[in-house]
Amino acid sequence: MRVPFFVTDSSPWKYCLAFIMLAVQLPGFAQGPVLKGTISEHDNPMPGVTVYLEQLNIGTVSDSLGTYSISVPSGTYWTKFSFTGYKTVRVKLTLHQSQRFDVVMEEDITQLDEMVVNAQAEDHNVASVDMGVSTLTMKTLSKMPAFIGEVDIIKSMLLLPGVTTVGEGTSGINVRGGNSDQNLILLDGMPIFNPSHLMGMFSVFNPDMAKDISLYRGGVPAQFGGRASSVLDISVRSPSTKKSFQGGIGLVANRFLFETPLIKDRLSLIIGTRFSFSDYLFKVLKSSSLRNTKANFYDITGRLEYLKGNDRIYLTAYNSTDVFKLPSDSISNGNIPPATDYRWKSNTATLGWIHKFASNLSLKSALVYSKYNSVISSHEVPNDYDFKSDISYKSMKSDLSWQKNAHQAIGGVELAQYKVNPGTLIPLSDETDLSLPPLQSEQGTEMAVFGSDEVHLQRWLTMQAGLRYSYYFNTGPSTVYAYAPGKERDIKYITDTIHYSKHERIASYGGLEPRLAFNMRLGPKSSIKIGYSRLRQYLQRITNTTASLPTDRWQLSNTYVKPIISDQFSVGYFRNFYQNKYEASLEVYTKNIQNISDYKGGADLLLTPLPETVILQGKGKAYGLEFQLKKNVGRLTGWLNYTYSQTMILIESTNPNEQVNNGKWYPANYNRPHSLNLVLNYSPNKKGITYAANFTFSSGRPTTYAYNRYYMGFLQVSNFIDRNQDVIPNYHRLDLSMTIDPMRAANKRFHGSWVFSLYNVYARKNAYSIFTKTNGIHSAIISSDAYKLSIFATIIPSITYNFKF
Template sequence: MRNLLKVLLACVLLSVLTSFLSVAQNFPFSGTVKNSVSGAPLEGVNVYVTNLSTGVVTDSAGYFIMFLPQGVHAVEFSSVGFESKRRNVPVHRAMTINIDLDESSQLLQEVSVSGQAEDHNISSVELGVSKMSMKTIEKMPTFMGEVDVMKSLLMLPGVTTVGEGTTGINVRGGNIDQNLILLDDAPVFNSSHLMGLFSVFNPDVVRDISFYRGAIPAQYGGRASSVLDIKIRTPETDQIKAQGGVGIIANRLLLEGPVNKKVSFLLGGRASFPNYIFKLAPNKAIQDTRANFYDVTAKVLYQVDDDNKIQLSLYRSVDRFKLASDSLSALEVNATSSQYDWETTNATVRWDHAFSPDFIANVVGVYSDYNASISSLVPAVGFELPSAIKYRKAKADFSWLKGSHTIMFGGAGTQYILEPGHLQPTSSESNINEQLLQNEYGLELAGFASDELIVNTKLTVMAGLRYSYFQNMGDRDVYSYQPGVPYSHESMVDTTHYSKGERINSYGGAEPRLSLKYSLNPTASVKLGYNRMRQYLQIISNTTASMPIDRWQLSNPYSKPIIADQVSVGYFKNLRENVYELSAEAFYKTTQNLSDYKDGADLLLNPALETAILHGNGFAYGVELQAKKNMGRLTGWLSYTYSQARIRTKTDFIEEQISNGNYYPTNFNKPHILNLSAIFKQSARVSFSANFTYSSGRPTTYPLDKYYYHGAYVPYYENRNQFRIPDYHRLDLAMTIDDKPSRQAKWKGSWVFSIYNVYARKNAYSIFFKPNNQLYYVHADVYKLSIFGSIFPSITYNFTF
């Protein structure tokens, strides 16, 4: 591997030198593309030079730049929903051009899964990347009519979840905390509303989605599996507009428009009060359940001048979920009702500055707070347990176009403050004892540089290097333990106090990234990618599904950062002038310093987590196949994934070993996943869509036997995750009826009718056992828990004016 990297780096350096020697023969060709009606800049427009088979994509300001040799070039400007335009551009000096595109009123001919050029999948160097437009997501069938960004990712290869109604996704063998989720550069630590039924992203405000699970660019870091980069729409600059929707679960409203010639705004809100739905359930416990949520997204754009732009993004999300009854075994509390509260507050300010058309800087400041709590108002056991994550970040990125090079470099500093929990009684009648866990403090510094180099018409190389450094700091105590025995509260022998800002310990290292694309012919290419990722923040949990109150932990003297190395290779082929796309990707990933809990571990209020968790290594591998149809009345994709994920903990003590020290499946290991998503455009007004998904049942641990102890039967477990719950499959259907395209009225509406779980399959979320004690015979009854064991029809009305 080292010799291969040396050869590749030598090729890159040689091609860089060659390219710089020839750059003097090229001239900059730049311009802006706008909507011919509104005058708004168009992002994601393909600017393609047909005679050179190369192109770029416009940015959020509709701007593009590229370098062309002297001569007359045929340039095509195209974007989904707009009429394409062609221009013959004579280039003998620096050239600038402005293009207006007309909206298309023809029958929809394609579903865009990427905002890139039509052959982007074979011409780009990107590997393991999916870019989905909201137009595609909005047409997909949804649960209770709510368009869901996170649920749409489950239709992509290599992405799965532990079950319905759960938060987070699992990507290529990684846990949910190994995914970096960004909303306009601000992190989202809990992406769910209503305990995982919906995601926190308002579909009306989302511009586009970039999902990286393969060769991840060097500017991203901090997570070991994937990056989900979600961008908020650029506000309308021409006139005040509004849009929204009324549904069974939630209602939405969005306002946007100009304040003056330089300032425009966007304000979107969504709220849900589904308690009336719970009252329809036959189960009394469900009838008494209470839940609601709201989220607000805002963005202000200040176009200072042609070279400077300032954007302010704000996001606020609040959830309340009250269960009629709940056994809080982790707190040793049996409450008759429990309430979960969680909220996210994010703010991002971004300054974009163009030093020149080919040298651009982005400076970003991020403020993020995530707060969660669980509480009970029952007098005898009244309590509240809040926790929080405070995140502050400043970063600067620079991009430089130099001939056939696209160079990026920058740096970032991130401060973490974790408040793990403060258990406190809510009244004098409560028998709960107060308990305060120590805060955790950390500082992460990172710098990166990358270069995407077009070596020739066949070979493109993107090489990058990221270096990250993390420091764990006081104010906190660190415990020491007796050597030669397992860590436990009984083996604790000393305590060392570190004052505020004092370094406790540190970690750091290089994170190389490399991607190669080699074109076999104009319609096929092969790609190779490698990346190393370091993660200094992770969830510590012993539950299968994530909860709002899950405990997060920073890397410390007893918990090293997660380090993941992934190699991937892919073959990409287009047919019939890019109407069909075929792809096959294979990956192999190793992961160091994974955490898993000891048998019977208590995590939530444990003041010394190192006594309850073990660390080990894991690996994952798989093959992802996908066939996609982009044009015609019938569009969509079919994907199949085969994968495996294993973990093995390392310990010197037999009593702590999991599965006898052997590798065992992760909780989210599903070997087979099949997804089908299709959209049929019957007319300019009516379209039908369908989703079908199948996956292997997730691993679980069943008792192998039982033994009698102090008057009770106790189940006996041996190896972890050696059984599986039944396989999962589901079919969803939807129909969308839009207004007539020729209708000129200001108010336009559309109806969406959807059916979730068409054949009402009772998919198992879990299998559990209850003892059935009889006089002379003791056995256990087996039960299956289904989250959505029925058909769910819904109707939603969307409008714009």
């Protein structure tokens, strides 16, 4: 019998329905004149520019076509137009009737000497409704000390509050108690399933192609969904109307970027690429077993834009390829044995159209395609093979933005399709003595409708209310097994086999995802913010390794694997000092997680044909406190933040084989209670020399050691009892850099700069993990020694030359 599964709940919506009804009924500001216009640079529209009316403490942001609109009471106001890297325009406007005011922005080259943390109004920290949101620009990141000369977007996120990682040399991040696969990473709306190059040493994003980076770790807007922890939204820069060429030469990778107009004031193109030549780094290592390691990558990002009237059409594409070849640990007869190759590739593209119906009404639509492939190859005859897996994603998304009086509303729909091929083993020769049938592929469809509105209820009270409804279903062709009631899910307890044909529905899930936030102004310099959000995740990565790997397996929600659901509540106090030169914030949050996944001990997740027999789902809870102090202007700029957090998991069952830690709460393997980050940037003069320093500290993450060991014949068996009850040593590191970036002369097109950096200045041997080796048996007791594995155990200098003309 085929019984489709359906789960829905709408109870959280009841808590915010009354508030949304209140927002509709209250008028906000009285109807008044409308200030509107277009913001541009060299006839190129500029989205994201802040428009701020000082006396009213209100503002707005220009949309994708560079237009803005805001309704205000009659009067005279100082109005500022600001964007990072451009000169601020400040004008005095008298508004007794609706008025149009267009602005042309000019690049502020001298501003490169300052570290600007975001592109918002000076008091955005206090005035906005945003909670748990950080925005960085590439000009900010370019001033930070880089690892081996490479500015890294993902690793820069680790300097923000509430963001940690399981260890050095990994690109995955953990945000407010979420696993690394619970982060939705978008590049111009394209999901990136593996954000790492070189097994996690670098991220896949070309810093020259990025415009703005926003991390939503608290208040996730209603237009985003599909992940249970956070959203990292990276926008690709639009091509300039002027032809230019720039790049960088470093120790590991070279970068080149070219942009040019194809049709004047209509069609323009920008292409950026990176490629590595890092094999030589392994040649100088003392270990002979590592000298033949090969690690190379390349990535290319491009954007084509067409502008005409109220329309903008763009095509963004991204491609990356990695090759990592790890030789054997031993050498025989002077010859290195056959090695294992790891290869992974991403291909993504998005076609978008933005249309402006009126100054306050615009439509944005996009078609998105993303595919990720990974291959593990073994060349050891006779067991030589390729193990291939992939995941593909297709989506259509359209949203309508509207501004009127005190309202800033957005609404839209989204449709996405997933297909996961967990793996196929392909023998490379007739002598290969391996047999593994292809793992069963999975298909899923996710649909969503969303809407949100930001409204000023009173001069001192602003509300942002959003609602997203998502519905997901898993379809055939597929085979689903039924297990004996009361027994653990194991192959020996299979009682029935159910076959589903193509497009036949297998399991369904869905429900409401309310998002709600309030800003209560306590005065011109401080405010209290309160927020709540619910997120659902229908796709997750299954792995029992500490760090995520490019070959990890992905799993869609189905009959037995339920979607992850998280509910986060947060409250914060925000305060600015000394004419908004300093910003301070203190946020407290708590998060409840349903259907969080863990795994049976010793499970082989990569090759198992029945993943539901090794996946265990239970409850999770996370809570924490985040403090941050920032200085945005002056010769010395930067920030200091401290985070206290805890993440606990409970996997309980009536069957002892499906419990973890005897059915008691235990810390997640990425739990780090304490973390502290200090980022400083000092420009002693206007000659273009900038000094930067980063210091980071975090508690050791949990680990599991064997309780004891014993022998069964000649086989040594380790006995593990409690999971994640020990911790590795604390982590801390200092990085320094100096940037020589002389001011560009007005009559010269060529501009060059040098970046010198030191990573891990005091050469601390930070532990990535602790492992043991047996050194003998004494009186029937197995004796072993503990060893510490460090990824980067010494100081690493680097030099990079950047140029533009």
